[in-house]
Amino acid sequence: MTMGIGGIQPDMAYKNKTVEEKRAKQTESEETKGTSFSGNVLTCTSVGGKKAMLCQDALFSMASFVTGESVNVYKAEGFSEKNPVYLVKGIDGKGVEYEKTINANEVNPNSCSFLELSVLNVHAGKAGTDSFMQMSMIHARIKDGEESFFSKANYNQAAADTLKEYQTMKAWDSYLRCNSWWQGIMDYYLSK
Numbered sequence: 001m002t003m004g005i006g007g008i009q010p011d012m013a014y015k016n017k018t019v020e021e022k023r024a025k026q027t028e029s030e031e032t033k034g035t036s037f038s039g040n041v042l043t044c045t046s047v048g049g050k051k052a053m054l055c056q057d058a059l060f061s062m063a064s065f066v067t068g069e070s071v072n073v074y075k076a077e078g079f080s081e082k083n084p085v086y087l088v089k090g091i092d093g094k095g096v097e098y099e100k101t102i103n104a105n106e107v108n109p110n111s112c113s114f115l116e117l118s119v120l121n122v123h124a125g126k127a128g129t130d131s132f133m134q135m136s137m138i139h140a141r142i143k144d145g146e147e148s149f150f151s152k153a154n155y156n157q158a159a160a161d162t163l164k165e166y167q168t169m170k171a172w173d174s175y176l177r178c179n180s181w182w183q184g185i186m187d188y189y190l191s192k
Helices: 019-025 114-123 129-143 155-169 172-191
Strands: 012-015 041-043 051-053 060-064 070-075 085-091 097-103
Touching (some): 051 070, 051 085, 060 114, 070 114, 097 114, 114 129, 114 172, 129 172, 155 172
Antiparallel strands (some): 060 070, 070 085
16 A cells, blocks of 8 residues: 555545534434434545545544545443443445444553544544544554454554654654654553
């Protein structure tokens, strides 16, 4: 896979509002609960017509137009600070819609899927444009031929490797942004 400018993968797409703005507005309405979300599917015609879903009302959305996989994170019914359960919706690599419930307290960055890391990212308050760039870099490092958002991997090691690479290159701005983002996630993980 080729890397784009600044390490951003050209096959990734991202849609995000500020976490605070989305959290304030998010309430799952009866009209969307339990219905198909295929109306939110975007089609990328430049890469083999793969479909990927990016939802504007999600707390965090990300998709790969190479695999067609997407992740959209929402607060699940019954969400609270003591019970940080999120609903993750998207399309898998076979074009099939999925929904998963993930508790942020149960995510271990030493062995988690990209879907789980997305939940941890949102719950730690790190969902923003910069986190998209960091997650893209780290996911590119980890997958090593594995394209699935569902596969478990050691994202903690991938973050450490990315930070070491930034140090070696003396890319201090990138190092500081990535370190701040990852430290926020690890602070939450270690505090629970």
